[in-house]
Amino acid sequence: MSSEVADPAFTELPDPSGHFGVYGGRFVAETLMEPLDELTAAYERLKNDATFQAELDRDLADYVGRPSPLYFAERWSKLLGGAKIYLKREDLNHTGAHKVNNTIGQALLAKHLGKTRIIAETGAGQHGVASATVAARLGLECVVYMGAEDVKRQALNVYRMKLLGAEVVPVESGSKTLKDALNEAMRDWVTNVDNTFYIIGTVAGPHPYPMLVRDFQAIIGREAKQQIIEAEGRLPDALIACVGGGSNAIGLFHPFIDDSAVAMYGVEGGGDGVDTPRHAAPLCAGRPGVLHGNRTYLVEDDNGQIIETHSVSAGLDYPGVGPEHAWLKDIGRASYVAVTDDEALKAFHDLTKIEGIMPALESSHALAYATKLAPTMGRDKVIIVNLSGRGDKDIHTVAGLEGISV
Amino acid sequence: MSRIKGCFAALQAENRKALIPFVTAGDPNPAVTVPLMHAMVEAGANLLELGVPFSDPMAEGPTIQKACERALEHGTSLHDVLAMVSEFRQTDTTTPVVLMGYMNPVEIMGYQAFATAAAAAGVDGLLTVDLPPEEAGELVAVLQAVEIDPIFLLAPTTVDERITKICAAASGFVYYVSLKGVTGAANLDVAAVEQKVVQIRRHTDVPIGVGFGIRDADTAQRVAAVADAVVVGSAVVNRVADNTESPEKINNAVAALLREMRVAMDAGPPKVGWMAKIFGIGK
Ligand SMILES: Cc1ncc(COP(=O)(O)O)c(C=O)c1O
Numbered sequence: 001m002s003s004e005v006a007d008p009a010f011t012e013l014p015d016p017s018g019h020f021g022v023y024g025g026r027f028v029a030e031t032l033m034e035p036l037d038e039l040t041a042a043y044e045r046l047k048n049d050a051t052f053q054a055e056l057d058r059d060l061a062d063y064v065g066r067p068s069p070l071y072f073a074e075r076w077s078k079l080l081g082g083a084k085i086y087l088k089r090e091d092l093n094h095t096g097a098h099k100v101n102n103t104i105g106q107a108l109l110a111k112h113l114g115k116t117r118i119i120a121e122t123g124a125g126q127h128g129v130a131s132a133t134v135a136a137r138l139g140l141e142c143v144v145y146m147g148a149e150d151v152k153r154q155a156l157n158v159y160r161m162k163l164l165g166a167e168v169v170p171v172e173s174g175s176k177t178l179k180d181a182l183n184e185a186m187r188d189w190v191t192n193v194d195n196t197f198y199i200i201g202t203v204a205g206p207h208p209y210p211m212l213v214r215d216f217q218a219i220i221g222r223e224a225k226q227q228i229i230e231a232e233g234r235l236p237d238a239l240i241a242c243v244g245g246g247s248n249a250i251g252l253f254h255p256f257i258d259d260s261a262v263a264m265y266g267v268e269g270g271g272d273g274v275d276t277p278r279h280a281a282p283l284c285a286g287r288p289g290v291l292h293g294n295r296t297y298l299v300e301d302d303n304g305q306i307i308e309t310h311s312v313s314a315g316l317d318y319p320g321v322g323p324e325h326a327w328l329k330d331i332g333r334a335s336y337v338a339v340t341d342d343e344a345l346k347a348f349h350d351l352t353k354i355e356g357i358m359p360a361l362e363s364s365h366a367l368a369y370a371t372k373l374a375p376t377m378g379r380d381k382v383i384i385v386n387l388s389g390r391g392d393k394d395i396h397t398v399a400g401l402e403g404i405s406v
Numbered sequence: 407m408s409r410i411k412g413c414f415a416a417l418q419a420e421n422r423k424a425l426i427p428f429v430t431a432g433d434p435n436p437a438v439t440v441p442l443m444h445a446m447v448e449a450g451a452n453l454l455e456l457g458v459p460f461s462d463p464m465a466e467g468p469t470i471q472k473a474c475e476r477a478l479e480h481g482t483s484l485h486d487v488l489a490m491v492s493e494f495r496q497t498d499t500t501t502p503v504v505l506m507g508y509m510n511p512v513e514i515m516g517y518q519a520f521a522t523a524a525a526a527a528g529v530d531g532l533l534t535v536d537l538p539p540e541e542a543g544e545l546v547a548v549l550q551a552v553e554i555d556p557i558f559l560l561a562p563t564t565v566d567e568r569i570t571k572i573c574a575a576a577s578g579f580v581y582y583v584s585l586k587g588v589t590g591a592a593n594l595d596v597a598a599v600e601q602k603v604v605q606i607r608r609h610t611d612v613p614i615g616v617g618f619g620i621r622d623a624d625t626a627q628r629v630a631a632v633a634d635a636v637v638v639g640s641a642v643v644n645r646v647a648d649n650t651e652s653p654e655k656i657n658n659a660v661a662a663l664l665r666e667m668r669v670a671m672d673a674g675p676p677k678v679g680w681m682a683k684i685f686g687i688g689k
Contacts, residue, residue, distance in 0.1 A: 174475075291462060303511060
């Protein structure tokens, strides 16, 4: 782990039972408690194991292509007329998003635990593709659960996963989206726990997942910190990242948590607006509850039923959020905001036209918030936006919204 | 003495085992549930498990998932489920009722508010599938203050150390999940169940119920031979699902299944065949 972070109150969370304040924990059926203990023990052992870390570092460099660049979006910054905006280019990773940082790490854990079969849930398909990719490379069987609605929205990624040799199982229960895919993956895991490793795609789920996914994604923030110091000679004034489950955001934020002068903004999928019923913004418009193995903010009704969410971006279309974000919100260390579908789409087009970089619709939410924040800050200020993924997968969605068939 | 304790004590005195059917409250519509509860008692059920519908039932197979969806189409809430228990209690003051479901509806109602309302309605136990004892401290204390038993699960993967911990937190009975999998799975291995029940028995005196994978008189009889209670979920819910057009048909179909199970369970352990007797196998 990074050595420059000091305050134990921030960096030693979660506590040994997986809590971030009242959030997190392990709310799962009894059958999974022992496998989760095993995973926790294995991770604690391996994370300090030099051979494991060397293997991980080598994969991140040679297979993923890290470090990812920190790019100064000069033209866009000038047009917005405020702070300098740097983009952390996770879109340039192998498979096109930050998701692979985590799947590489978890696949290595699976290998060390002797598991022969990998399962994953996916929304946008990015995590499914990243899981299928590492499974192909390690010669592991791979089954990806995907909501039937998302299978339709993300046909390109479904085909990519199949090409990689994964079986994609459309999930027809509930709202047929990411949350239902997660339910189905849990059901598979509970049934096949002896030979199966569940690669969760974000900082959600039962302990130790929020911790280990964060640790694997924190490479984003560690690199960004070093890169911005090289470029600007100082820390940034603000960090911005989109928040679905929250893995790219916590990955960027975590190494900066103890740098209290660095503001952190997590941007949720605002859908039609957080004052409408159609959004995916648990931190901005939800309340705490228990789902998918942890206590966190949820989009839910007065009876504790989970409500179907909406976002133009499949990767943000999730009613929960990682427990560490719930905690960062409550203690006031990070701010959480939402941008609407329309605002995100505008940012998608702007970055494409102005910088020649086509962002994922998820990342476009972070960019949209940057267009609001940057003009309020002086030209000497610095913002880092996490460009969590590239937009190729979204071309059909964007074209469809504009009535164009490609 | 709590209703659950009394129920098991009475059965033990007669050398019988408890038959515990599960139905999802509000499935296929709320009007069906209370009459069905009475019909199940009449058919030989000793204790009832009433499922609280949840939008994301992670531990359920397709049968109970669909039951939740049918119940939620009618908006069946935890408040509604408590009202059903109240209504049931107007004419049945002896049969224990355990609510079974997931944490979030209880979280949102609030522990204290839930405990007070549940006790007033006549609820005897609460089993939340996604609440291991590690996370249950606060809720257990609130429940015990109103004499509602927290029911915990044990699984094939539960190691000795955890069995001790879980049994220490449990009252009423403990529920052994007979297989790795979701409700409605069909891979029940009675010999393995027996072994685990013996292991659990070393840690606790509370009755041990076994559920998951019990679907007919034969499996009920074989499991009753090794445990104190037999929990039947998906098999009952399937009878509900097959007869949604008429409450009367639902009651008859469910009652018929439970009667067969009751008869088989009361007949005692399955008879060992003559070959096994001669050759001493199957002991
Ligand atoms: C490119 C991209 N960004 C962000 C997300 C949201 O996930 P998280 O909040 O875990 O980073 C996804 C999820 O699929 C994604 O594909």
